[in-house]
Amino acid sequence: MRLIVVSAGLSVPSSTRLLGDRLAAAAAAAAAAAPAATAPEPAPADVRVIELRDLAVEIAHTFTNGFPAPALADAFDAVSGADGLIVVTPVFSASYSGLFKSFFDALGVTDPDALTGKPVLIAATGGTARHSLVLDHALRPLFSYLKAVVVPTGVYAAAEDWGAEGLDGRIERAAGELAALMAGSPTVRPAPRRDSFEEVVPFEQRLAALRPGG
Numbered sequence: 001m002r003l004i005v006v007s008a009g010l011s012v013p014s015s016t017r018l019l020g021d022r023l024a025a026a027a028a029a030a031a032a033a034a035p036a037a038t039a040p041e042p043a044p045a046d047v048r049v050i051e052l053r054d055l056a057v058e059i060a061h062t063f064t065n066g067f068p069a070p071a072l073a074d075a076f077d078a079v080s081g082a083d084g085l086i087v088v089t090p091v092f093s094a095s096y097s098g099l100f101k102s103f104f105d106a107l108g109v110t111d112p113d114a115l116t117g118k119p120v121l122i123a124a125t126g127g128t129a130r131h132s133l134v135l136d137h138a139l140r141p142l143f144s145y146l147k148a149v150v151v152p153t154g155v156y157a158a159a160e161d162w163g164a165e166g167l168d169g170r171i172e173r174a175a176g177e178l179a180a181l182m183a184g185s186p187t188v189r190p191a192p193r194r195d196s197f198e199e200v201v202p203f204e205q206r207l208a209a210l211r212p213g214g
Contacts, residue, residue, distance in 0.1 A: 001031055001182050004082040005049040008089040008100035015125045019157050020049065020088040023123060026175030027086065031182060045182075050075045052099050059099070062106040076107050080114040084121070084182040085148070087139070091126035095138045108146065115148040119181035121174050123155040132156040151177040 005024050009016030028045040052059070058072040068076060079085065089100040107114050122139040124131070135154035143150050153174040161167045 001045045001083040002078075002081060003027060003031070003045045003047045003084050003086065003182070004078050005047065005086045005088070006052065006079065006100075006103065007049060008052045008097050008103070009125075010053050010090070010097075010099075015157065015159075015162070016088050016090050017049070017051070019123055019125055019155065020086055022171055023086045023088070023121060023155060023175055024049070026171050027084070027121070027178050027182075030172075030176045030179035045179075048078055050078065052103050055103070056099055059102050059106055062109070063102075068106065068110060072106070073110075075103075076110055076114065079107060080111055082118065084119040084178050085115075086121045086123065086178070087143070088123040088125065089139070091124055091131040091134050094131060095134060096124070096142070101142075104142070104146065113147070115143065115146040118148050119151060119178055120148040121151045121153075121155070121178040123157070123174075125157045127159050129156075129158040129160065132158070149181060151181060153177055 003024060005020040007014070007017045007020045009020075024047045028047055031045045055072050055075060058069040062068045062072060067073075087100075089096040092098070120143050122135055122143060124134050124139065126132075126134070135156055139154065140150055151174055153170065155167075155170045155174050157167055
């Protein structure tokens with residue numbers, strides 16, 4: 001199973017990357033412990049981390065050039081082909097970072113159905129616990145709009161959460177939910193959209209069908 005971590009951390013080292021790594025390790029362990037619905041034996045997860053700070057210039061150029069450069073195109077292919085995603089962003093102005101949003105905006109322009117049906121674990125880091133609602137008022141609506149399957153448990157890590165009780169439990173629970181979706185709910189790509197006025201049944205015809213003997 002292919003598991004992709006998308007990290008929008010800007011510093012080195014980064015608490016955002018650290019949270020992504022811990023979630024990936026927990027999800028890989030959970031996936032290895034539970035057999036997939038389509039395989040008799042547990043399968044180890046192939047984990048790859050995409051650092052958005054390394055792609056910032058290419059992301060910006062995508063909006064002006066209309067197509068992604070090779071490194072960004074490779075990242076888009078990895079995300080589109082993944083069996084599951086872990087997405088982690090620092091909190092800026094009570095929401096996800098602009099770099100994080102721009103990556104998924106550019107992905108949506110390149111492949112509007114890239115995340116359709118794909119299991120996604122949402123996570124964020126911030127300096128205070130007061131921003132924990134970013135998971136539900138920003139990240140969850142974004143990935144629901146992109147037609148992803150967002151796992152029930154999101155993980156927010158404030159500065160005081162590192163080394164404190166509770167974070168490990170949230171990580172294990174969210175990772176287990178993601179592993180279960182990856183094992184039992186393979187990504188289903190939608191059929192090409194067909195928009196045709198010829199397929200619309202006229203109102204008069206629908207009304208006539210409701211009449212007695214119609």
